[in-house]
Amino acid sequence: MKTTTLKYFEKRNADNAHDDKKFLNGRVFTTIDRFLKQKAGRPLRGKLLDVGCGDGAFVEYCNQEGLEAKGVDIADGVDFETDKLRFPDHSFDIVTMFSVIEHIKDPSNILSEVRRVLAKDGLLVIITPNVQTAKFHFWDDPTHVRPCSPENLPKLLSIFHFQKIALGVWTVGKSSRLWQLPEAMQFFIGAHLPFAGLNKYAPSFLKGRSTTMIAVFRVE
Secondary structure, three states, X not given: OHHHHHHHHHHHHHHHHHHHHHHHHHHHHHXXXXXXXXXXXXXXXXXXXXXXXXXOHHHHHHHHOOOEEEEEOHHHOOOOOOOOOOOOOOOEEEEEEEOOHHHOOOOHHHHHHHHHHEXXXXXXXXXXXXXXXXXXXXXXXXXXXXXXXXXXXXHHHHHOOEEEEEEEEOOOOOOHHHHHOOHHHHHHXXXXXXXXXXXXXXXXXXXXXXXXXXEEEEEO
16 A cells, blocks of 8 residues: 555656646747747747757657757767767757856857758857856856856857847746847846746745846857
């Protein structure tokens, strides 16, 4: 009886974790989709490569939404600083890099590879901390080696022939109107004014501050 009960709760916990992950990835998907529609004039559709895909949950969600999505991560034995990606030239419409570039000391190889696998007029979406608003908290993660800002990220990408389309504060599930404000104002609001959170019992000062930025670039 105890074994049966234990198995039930293990399955229940696994199902809950899966549902939570699906919910969160749905919010991420919707946010990126809205940002691309507003700033790049196109939705999150087509062939997608998620660089630094982790457990592949976002890739799985994208495929469920009708994209042709694939992922690659260091767990696959790929060193982003030295290795070539295993995909043909111009094979993706969109590449996403979610919390990746800040962990790469020399991004020359991976940015060159991303440009190679992107189709003509392909888009690169980068989500990374804004060191100007994160400040010293950026270094709370000991694996962070490359601080990015709204100024230096576009300059870095231009070296690899990516043109900045838009850059703004990363706010999951919030109003798209925020992205219509000047960049500096977006980041001030994100860093200082708490947004409504999902947990109604959490104090407001713990809800939703954002020191992260989302940027979209087009292959030149």
